[in-house]
Amino acid sequence: MPRYRLRVNGSERAVDSSDADKPLLYVLRGLGLTATKFGCGLGQCGACTVLIDGTAVQSCQMTVANAQDKAITTLEGLGSAAKPHPIQTAFIDEQVPQCGYCTSGMIMSAAALLSKKRKPSEGDIRSALDGNLCRCGSHVRAVRAVMAASGQRG
Amino acid sequence: MNAPVKTSRFSRRALLKGGALTVGFALTGLRNDASAQGAAGAPRVLDTKEVDAFLAVNGDGTVTVFCGKVDLGQGLRIAIPQIAAEELGIGVDKIKYIEGDTALTPNQGRTSGSNGIQRGGMQIRQAAATAREALIALAAQRLKKTPEDLIATGGEIRPKAGGAGIRFASLIGERHFDLKLDPKAPLKNPASYTIVGKPLPRPDVALKCTGKTTFVHDFTLPSMQHARLIRPPAIGATLISVDEASIKSVPGVKIVRIKNFLAVVAEDEWTTVRAARALRAQWSEWSGLPQQDKLVETLRSDPGITDQTLVTKGAPVSPQPQNAKTLAASYFWPMQSHASLGPSCAVADVRADAATVWTASQGMHDNQTTYARFLGLPKDKVRLIYLEGSGCYGMNGHEDAAADAAILSQAVGRPVRVQWSRADEHGWDPKGPPQLLDITGVVGADGRILDWRTDMWIPQTTRGLLNIPLLGPQAAGLDNIVGLNTGLISQNGDPPYAADHIQVIVHWLKEAPLRPAPLRSPGKPANCFAVESFTDELAAAVGIDPIEFRLRGLENPRAIEVIKRTAALMKWQVRPSPGADTSAAVARGRGISFVHYKHTETYVAMAMEVAVERASGRIKVERVVCAHDCGQIINPDGVRAQVEGCILQTLSRVLMEEVKFDRSHVLSIDWSSYPILRFSDVPNLEIDLVDRPNEPPFGAGEAACAAVGAALANAVYDAAGVRLRTVPFTPERVKAELNGKAS
Numbered sequence: 001m002p003r004y005r006l007r008v009n010g011s012e013r014a015v016d017s018s019d020a021d022k023p024l025l026y027v028l029r030g031l032g033l034t035a036t037k038f039g040c041g042l043g044q045c046g047a048c049t050v051l052i053d054g055t056a057v058q059s060c061q062m063t064v065a066n067a068q069d070k071a072i073t074t075l076e077g078l079g080s081a082a083k084p085h086p087i088q089t090a091f092i093d094e095q096v097p098q099c100g101y102c103t104s105g106m107i108m109s110a111a112a113l114l115s116k117k118r119k120p121s122e123g124d125i126r127s128a129l130d131g132n133l134c135r136c137g138s139h140v141r142a143v144r145a146v147m148a149a150s151g152q153r154g
Numbered sequence: 155m156n157a158p159v160k161t162s163r164f165s166r167r168a169l170l171k172g173g174a175l176t177v178g179f180a181l182t183g184l185r186n187d188a189s190a191q192g193a194a195g196a197p198r199v200l201d202t203k204e205v206d207a208f209l210a211v212n213g214d215g216t217v218t219v220f221c222g223k224v225d226l227g228q229g230l231r232i233a234i235p236q237i238a239a240e241e242l243g244i245g246v247d248k249i250k251y252i253e254g255d256t257a258l259t260p261n262q263g264r265t266s267g268s269n270g271i272q273r274g275g276m277q278i279r280q281a282a283a284t285a286r287e288a289l290i291a292l293a294a295q296r297l298k299k300t301p302e303d304l305i306a307t308g309g310e311i312r313p314k315a316g317g318a319g320i321r322f323a324s325l326i327g328e329r330h331f332d333l334k335l336d337p338k339a340p341l342k343n344p345a346s347y348t349i350v351g352k353p354l355p356r357p358d359v360a361l362k363c364t365g366k367t368t369f370v371h372d373f374t375l376p377s378m379q380h381a382r383l384i385r386p387p388a389i390g391a392t393l394i395s396v397d398e399a400s401i402k403s404v405p406g407v408k409i410v411r412i413k414n415f416l417a418v419v420a421e422d423e424w425t426t427v428r429a430a431r432a433l434r435a436q437w438s439e440w441s442g443l444p445q446q447d448k449l450v451e452t453l454r455s456d457p458g459i460t461d462q463t464l465v466t467k468g469a470p471v472s473p474q475p476q477n478a479k480t481l482a483a484s485y486f487w488p489m490q491s492h493a494s495l496g497p498s499c500a501v502a503d504v505r506a507d508a509a510t511v512w513t514a515s516q517g518m519h520d521n522q523t524t525y526a527r528f529l530g531l532p533k534d535k536v537r538l539i540y541l542e543g544s545g546c547y548g549m550n551g552h553e554d555a556a557a558d559a560a561i562l563s564q565a566v567g568r569p570v571r572v573q574w575s576r577a578d579e580h581g582w583d584p585k586g587p588p589q590l591l592d593i594t595g596v597v598g599a600d601g602r603i604l605d606w607r608t609d610m611w612i613p614q615t616t617r618g619l620l621n622i623p624l625l626g627p628q629a630a631g632l633d634n635i636v637g638l639n640t641g642l643i644s645q646n647g648d649p650p651y652a653a654d655h656i657q658v659i660v661h662w663l664k665e666a667p668l669r670p671a672p673l674r675s676p677g678k679p680a681n682c683f684a685v686e687s688f689t690d691e692l693a694a695a696v697g698i699d700p701i702e703f704r705l706r707g708l709e710n711p712r713a714i715e716v717i718k719r720t721a722a723l724m725k726w727q728v729r730p731s732p733g734a735d736t737s738a739a740v741a742r743g744r745g746i747s748f749v750h751y752k753h754t755e756t757y758v759a760m761a762m763e764v765a766v767e768r769a770s771g772r773i774k775v776e777r778v779v780c781a782h783d784c785g786q787i788i789n790p791d792g793v794r795a796q797v798e799g800c801i802l803q804t805l806s807r808v809l810m811e812e813v814k815f816d817r818s819h820v821l822s823i824d825w826s827s828y829p830i831l832r833f834s835d836v837p838n839l840e841i842d843l844v845d846r847p848n849e850p851p852f853g854a855g856e857a858a859c860a861a862v863g864a865a866l867a868n869a870v871y872d873a874a875g876v877r878l879r880t881v882p883f884t885p886e887r888v889k890a891e892l893n894g895k896a897s
Contacts, residue, residue, distance in 0.1 A: 034372035035365025040576040044825040075365040098227030099545030100362030137802030
């Protein structure tokens, strides 16, 4: 079975897959990195968003073959409970999630935004998160959290 | 007494940072594992008449609370411990919490109807009060004092006058109370509360933000297999044949076929996805759905209609004043999906003599009965364990996916995880039913409602139904529920305002076009949309400001207060609708609605400011203001989050959502054919919570939903002079109205 070498959250991981087109989403979840969620498999909802070389990518739309030789970061790699990323801290402070299914994807999109723009406007945040759907209605808190994480109080 | 206070986010943030009150289980996981099962030596008592069903004092000084209601993201996981800790006299950090497990938690009924706090929480409050009195009595014997001289605080009973106390654990740790829940056990005076009313953080939030939550989607068992279902192309089609050779290219797949139930099972999830896509099957033809563009006529002419008068109050005024005006209007709310962000998922381990099912369903104990029936097992041999899922807001596909998993596990003899696809969830989740309302009314020139009649056409819930008919058992020909379950969708069909004569008549439909189920705030968003829109129509007909019109018909001070607070926050300018410049290219306006939820519960007033773009028909909601009185507030940040969710989810439903179908199947099967609100559509929300510590607490997870549709429709009327009576308010529909065509 073909073997693929991935760099996930700073570690080298070897993954066997008979299918070169297996989406990265399933590979990551198979590695126990289950913060990355299956929402649609169609690239429409953002629940499976991860960082690929610092850019927010929907992992259901990237194949395992194409994910090789790239730096992959999932929510687990962004920060931990003991040492959270500033966006995670802000999401906790603002008590953003309700059901929390979309939260991981939202945080990853926000992390990509802040790595490119340190002080985004509210409009920047809304457009960076526009591909992340949320059914519970946590949007207002999410925007406030990203503002807070970038040192701006809304 | 009634001391309405505005809650501030600031106090919550201070608490979060300062850790003045922390939650013990914050980062240690929330699983119902054996170590968290409370009184280790004592077997579980599940009889809700017993204190032991709800509470156990552990040897280490902690107290385990057992809650039959589940936390779907609405915050019970902190609010219930707050209630129990407050009433017992112990820190909330000393509370361990077990939820939704038929083997461990008592049956407190389905987590629905916004009753988690007002029923489930109050039951636990009363159990805690009973337990506290028992602990005081035990301590009184040991300390040789009278109970009146003792107080429960900090996890011990101590003399009020000072001196050493005795810890709860020393009094009863690891042992049963053996005590009936006393419905008259005295409750603490709310003035003395130190935990209830505080915006404590929800313990699941930090876990969700760091990827540490085990959703049901993430749960695995040794030797577990993955499965996907193959649905028929037409809803009522039967399976004729399966071409097993069609998945030769996908090795390691087992096909499970039980009558019309068809699934693929494999060791690996992606393999099942590929197999489900590749598998070819022949199904019969079926085209039993009504024609969507004739749905309203179909509902009106349903041959199975039975009529029922729900409300009659007063008597018609005769003769009517000469200047009275008579109005009539029809309103329609379409079928909508729960549209959960994650397709439903469940894990089941069914053995010859017992079954365990892990599910995110709101109805653990009800499912126990229905699942036992189709599995052919005794009810007490079927255990359901709640794990978090993607928010369901009623009954989405969770119950079905869990039944699918149970059927498959029984078939293959191994634990099975079923993951629905996006098309499964959108296409096959039970739908919020269609609702058609006609209203006629007569209003006097002074704004007095002289006559009001609502006629509603809605599917009727079958009496005593424990569940909804489940897809898996139905397809597999197993014992299944028969009937309809919509939730209580006929409430709030009458106005909350004084009127000389009010009638509400429901025309019950025997069938629903698509399988119905309760969807958040069942029926009330549609009924209040119609009632509060029509109220606005009456006000406009007699040229009275919409708020002034409502206030003239209200006496209840709590109703009046939420409306006045909303008006104040909006800086509402008193004038009749519509506004002066309805033909502007971008017309702006404001609207209000008021809801007394179920006529007995939470009070909500909501106002919106909108901009209507004439050329495109696009509505932009620029501002939403909501004053909300749900009585005693347990956790103000939790209430605020729920109100935010109610507003945004219902705005999405009103602006965008309608399930489309042809004669055979649902056409809205993903986020492009069933769009929902996005970040760029989300308005600013201003929420004013009225806290009434001395009143009973009501739910906050549904009531505000009911106020959204009319606040928006009334604002659009004020802005552009057009009355939207059909949901959703898509740009095409708004444009048609602006151009004077029927929608």
